[in-house]
Amino acid sequence: MSSIGIYGSQGRMGLAIQDILASEGVRYAGGADASDDPVPVAQAADALVDFSSPAALESHLAAARAAGTPIVIGTTGINAQHHALIDDAARDIAVLQTGNTSLGVVLLARLVREAAARLGPDWDIEIVEAHHRHKLDAPSGTALMLGEAAAAGREVALGEVRVADRAGLSGARAEGTIGFASIRGGSIVGDHHVIFAGAGERIELAHLAQERAIFARGAVKAALWLAKQPAGRYTMDAVLGL
Numbered sequence: 001m002s003s004i005g006i007y008g009s010q011g012r013m014g015l016a017i018q019d020i021l022a023s024e025g026v027r028y029a030g031g032a033d034a035s036d037d038p039v040p041v042a043q044a045a046d047a048l049v050d051f052s053s054p055a056a057l058e059s060h061l062a063a064a065r066a067a068g069t070p071i072v073i074g075t076t077g078i079n080a081q082h083h084a085l086i087d088d089a090a091r092d093i094a095v096l097q098t099g100n101t102s103l104g105v106v107l108l109a110r111l112v113r114e115a116a117a118r119l120g121p122d123w124d125i126e127i128v129e130a131h132h133r134h135k136l137d138a139p140s141g142t143a144l145m146l147g148e149a150a151a152a153g154r155e156v157a158l159g160e161v162r163v164a165d166r167a168g169l170s171g172a173r174a175e176g177t178i179g180f181a182s183i184r185g186g187s188i189v190g191d192h193h194v195i196f197a198g199a200g201e202r203i204e205l206a207h208l209a210q211e212r213a214i215f216a217r218g219a220v221k222a223a224l225w226l227a228k229q230p231a232g233r234y235t236m237d238a239v240l241g242l
């Protein structure tokens with residue numbers, strides 16, 4: 001039986017993953033949280049999942065690398081420096097980083113890329129996400145992932161067209177930009193709408209998460225798949241065979 005260790009084990013996602021391990025036929029190798037040493041769990045597990053904090057990413061990657069244990073990074077709010085750390089670790093171990101582990105969102109990103117490629121820049125792209133009141137980062141990792149998909153469809157770099165703040169006298173919308181808006185409230189698990197607004201018509205592609213178990217199942221599936229891969233950086237598309 002394969003075993004999985006969890007960084008962020010006592011958080012919302014950590015507990016959701018622990019809830020489903022037995023039914024997925026997986027052994028729990030233990031977890032680590034803010035005040036714990038990440039090394040023992042890395043040594044005990046066949047694969048790790050990280051749903052904790054960007055501040056912990058460097059030490060979690062170092063522990064996984066030292067133990068030679070593959071790791072799924074689900075933590076969001078990560079920046080270019082974090083991505084460089086992930087690329088570096090992926091020279092020695094298998095690492096999968098994703099803003100969303102659900103099958104539905106991975107497929108949605110495909111559809112967004114396709115729509116963005118077929119609709120010209122006169123179709124404005126806006127991404128609206130809604131999450132629970134406890135979420136720390138914005139835009140969500142998923143919104144950024146969908147933005148990357150839209151930008152890839154248009155063959156532009158997201159960093160050059162991204163607009164995340166329209167407070168104040170922001171002026172008319174610049175053609176070709178991709179806008180982001182974030183809503184926070186109550187217990188919303190995670191909603192994402194990608195709006196393609198044309199002249200006189202609009203297309204909306206959306207994913208509505210109704211329970212955290214969808215992310216937990218995807219994370220476990222990814223970890224079991226990753227445990228069999230050689231060193232390298234992977235995405236959920238590969239896990240799901242898309």
Ligand SMILES: NC(=O)C1=CN([C@@H]2O[C@H](COP(=O)(O)OP(=O)(O)OC[C@H]3O[C@@H](n4cnc5c(N)ncnc54)[C@H](OP(=O)(O)O)[C@@H]3O)[C@@H](O)[C@H]2O)C=CC1
Pocket residue numbers: 007008009010011012013014032033034035050051052053055056073074075076077098099100101102141215
């Ligand atoms: N990719 C995906 O599909 C999904 C990603 N997420 C992302 O996962 C992350 C966690 O979300 P969620 O479970 O809701 O958050 P929670 O705040 O509920 O849990 C975070 C957990 O991480 C631990 N933690 C915080 N800081 C550190 C640290 N420095 N070192 C080790 N552990 C730490 C906390 O431990 P302590 O309590 O001791 O501080 C806590 O157990 C977020 O970034 C979120 O956006 C969430 C859902 C799906």
Ligand SMILES: O=C(O)C1=N[C@H](C(=O)O)C[C@H](O)C1
Pocket residue numbers: 076099100131135136139140141142143189190191
């Ligand atoms: O913090 C959350 O809860 C979630 N975070 C991820 C994100 O930032 O996109 C995934 C999911 O939407 C839930």
